[in-house]
Amino acid sequence: MPKSRIRKKDDYTPQSAKQQTTAIKLNSGRSWIAPLMLAMFLIGLAWIVLFYVTSGDMPIASIDNWNIVVGFGFIAAGFVVSTQWK
Template identity: 30%
Template sequence: MPKSKVRKKTDYTINPASRTPVKVKTGPSSVWYQAVMFGFMLVGLAWLLVYYIGASSSNSALGQEGKFLHWMYELGSWNLLIGFGLGVVGLLMTMGWR
């Protein structure tokens, strides 16, 4: 039986010039950025809590369904999008937080 050819593999070498570290000249995030970021998350959570407790529950301690927060009650399911949207904006801001 004939012997198979042995292939030589070329060694992969990393170019040392491309491995030089790069200094990033940015400092920590400002206090305002952090306040806005956490503010979005907390307002989104508060929106959902107010919707579930005050605007959507029937015979709530805050009044009949739709009377205490009639504008929020009229939004219906859009309240979920608004609340989660505000929370997601805050979470997306965490990617730029240093």
């Protein structure tokens, strides 16, 4: 059976230094996202901890166990905000 030809790849030649230096813009203008995300996480955590420490009297006594849902809502909002972080 005949043997197939071996193709030789071109040797690697690096690009010139002029083409390699490109300006990368790191500042996206969204510097408010990380602090907001962390604030939402901390507010949600503090809400739930406060509810348990005060035996349901605080933060809002009239909504009873829905305080846990409110706390997790803040945490979920923090995750939603985190999707915009670059």
